[in-house]
Amino acid sequence: MWFRLRPSSWFDPAWRWRVLSAPHDAVAHLAMWSASLAVTGVFVWILIDVLSHGASHLSLELLTAAPADAGRQGGIAPILVSTVLILAVCMAVAMPLGLCSAVLLSEFSRSTSGYGRFVRRSLDVLAGLPSIVFGLFGYAFFCHALGLGFSILSGGLTLACMVLPVLIRSVEAALQAVPDDIQTASAALGLSKTTTIRSLLLPAAAPGIAVGLILGIGRALAETAALLFTSGYVVRMPGSLFDSGRALSVHIYDLAMNVPGGDGMAYASALVLLGLLLGMNALATTLVQRWQKSKGLVFG
């Protein structure tokens, strides 16, 4: 929303008069610009810092070798494998659960309004809980009560609880963006709701669902606190899902905090993590744009 007020130039007498007669406006103008530049500046600063310190350690060896000397040397191959396995467990559990819940909330929630409200409220709370609380829960429930111990399975399941609200919200938004005409037409043809959902709604909402999945994976990839005492610290290559495995973000934390001289590799790992996240963000954005162009729908 933009509306042009006056030509704004010091050489324009009318503008000069405005600034002198309404100094608040000029001060506000200056303040807004500096606030925004400061925010962008810090962002660029962080990016350059991670890039400049991490790039020198970037090599093929980083991605293929095992860590050596407590992580100061070598690579992060087992850590990448553990990370992927944790994400796989997380999405394998969260995806079906999230998809089903979202379909219920978006397509059946009028007939089950009290129930729908309960599920929604509960998911809102879940989305707001601190990640360390998920970590505590995962430690008590998955590691101890279910006897899974410090394992990739425990970590993945804990993350699944965490990303569920994000996933459900995106899928719900994608389903709601499908034009109502489709449902009206399919009801007029006497198709069952099951058929409508399976053959019309879900395919039409597929790109939006894909975006939701990417956002969920991104959230899980960025998480550290919930994994500290669920999937553990072990840097060995995991042999099964019951082994402990160190996620990329935990690796960064450990190198920065507990390994003197580990900051070079910490930066390199952070660069890999940021690269993955930015890549996924870009993918989600492209998907949304292509989808909007082809369907004329507005997502979100």
Add this chain to the structure above:
Amino acid sequence: MNATTRLDRRLESFLRMNAAVAGSITIGIVAYLLLESLPALHAVGPLRFLTDPSWNPVHGAYNVVPMVVGTLVVTVGAVLLAAPLAVASAVFGRFYVRGALSKLQRRVLETLAGVPSVVYGLWGLMVLVPALARIGPPGQSVLAGVLVLALMILPTIALVSDTALGAVPEIHLRGAAAAGLSRWAIVRSIALPTARSGILTGILLGTGRALGETMAVVMVTGNVAQIPDGVFAPVRTLTANIALEMAYATDAHRSALFVSGLVLALLTIGLVAVVDRIAQSTGQDGGRTGVV
């Protein structure tokens, strides 16, 4: 016809079952935290969390006041610093630039919102802490925590405020412009008051995020369990306390950490409830803007 309705009903009950699992996770989490907290509440008692001489669980002292103060100081500081900057950023993107610049600004905020907390922590530890150490040693301090947390919650507040500002009816803005109000007058007297509840929602969501943040805080605040006597003093938050001690805690100590987790969970649930109330009273869908 009968077969299809039966199929539909079966699908609905299957979906209901799934949603029940999703919906009951919250209850499960609170129940488990409560269950694990009981031994400490029994053995130590709620009063001793406030009256013990210090936090030294190995020797049976369980005073959590320093950590509660630490959490509050760092959170309040971060929100006070981030909220004005974030709202200014949102106003800037909506009313002071247009086209590519506005889009770029939003993209920067969205990307900042997605940066993992451990990367903020790494930057804070490697860049910010040494810089602060030159001014007031030891560098790992309340101030470092406030700065890093402010940076982390700024995108959340800014994006929610941006959405709220975008919902201000254009006709009000155009009317004010036609009446000859300056840009700042329009922002101050029309846009900001109209978007007030949305902005408040953003600030509350940011507060929740600051309250529960662990990694970045662990990395930059120094983690000394004491009531800080200045902005350059090290401090330990409730979340940091859990992250640092969970690995080796046993029995009552472990249970005491669950108590602090329970307190954190209840605090954030309270915040969500307030956000919910605001959203309902204004008819806006405050918490569901797709940011968090």
